[in-house]
Amino acid sequence: ARPRVGYFYTGKTGTELLTEKIKQFKVYEYQSVPIVVKEEASVYDAISTMFLEDVGTLFVVDEHSCLTGVLSRKDLLRASIGNQDLDAIPVHIIMTRMPNITVCYxxxxxxxxxxxxxxxxxxxxxxxxxxxxxxEIVGRITKTTITKVFVELIMDEHEHL
Amino acid sequence: ARPRVGYFYTGKTGTELLTEKIKQFKVYEYQSVPIVVKEEASVYDAISTMFLEDVGTLFVVDEHSCLTGVLSRKDLLRASIGNQDLDAIPVHIIMTRMPNITVCYxxxxxxxxxxxxxxxxxxxxxxxxxxxxxxEIVGRITKTTITKVFVELIMDEHEHL
Known part of the structure; x- marks a missing residue:
């Protein structure tokens, strides 16, 4: 394809154009599906879910799908060291609890x-x-989301322009 | 500061300018310090190091600081489930081993x-x-590195231009 070459007047520098575009990106356009467990689930169940779904963070919900807690790989690793009976510990004992959770909308x-x-x-x-x-929890945003956006942005610009 | 406004001739679109700038970023400019353990370290030691250094990936090295393996939080979590004697298992038993490791230079x-x-x-x-x-292992690049670059890029452009 012939490259687009020319004069253009913008009032902005070139880099400003892309950063302003990126600033328009909304969470709901990039979020992925949240993987959730119930408060009564055991630590063992949570670890199984984490492996099965291959995620680094699990969200704990009540019966209305409302967020009550978060479980990181670190939380589960900490709980599993030297604990033989992971089936007997419900996740609400070890989770980080609202309102101590950083969230987005x-x-x-x-x-x-x-x-x-x-x-x-x-x-x-x-x-x-x-x-x-x-x-209610409707999605998740992770460092994987951001890394993907970064890669696609740079690779895409190269192909489309 | 007065905004820079004007005509400019580039032969490139504005967004291409930033993506070309980003494509010049080299790994050594952004890498962080690698956290390493020796092959004879126990799984228990590795978990302790992971918590102490607050990293998600540990690198396993030989006596010359050369890479022989990698340990993720997932690897350590898998090893710790139902294992009471984490002190007795050396990490080289559970690590992902060269050449099955994705690396960069x-x-x-x-x-x-x-x-x-x-x-x-x-x-x-x-x-x-x-x-x-x-x-020899001289650094690490993680999804945190990339997320940081993304944030700094967008925030910086806003302040400097």
């Missing part, structure tokens, strides 16, 4: 979610939606 | 390292340097 900017991951030193964020029942 | 493009993280579905890459003794 569907309409938030992706870049703000990415900033939270770095500032709070966590691997994943639950994406929430306000409903009558409480804060 | 100091002079590689950061974007290519990011692509490997996505394609291979891993959290971290060892950064290697060819030395007389073998493949």
């Amino acid at each position: 569907r309409n938030e900017m992706l870049i703000d979610a990415a900033k939270k991951l770095i500032d709070k030193q966590i691997d994943g964020l639950p994406v929430l939606k306000d409903s009558e029942k409480g804060l | 100091r002079n590689e493009m950061l974007i290519d390292a990011a692509k490997k993280l996505i394609d291979k579905q891993i959290d971290g890459l060892p950064v290697l340097k060819d030395s007389e003794k073998g493949l």
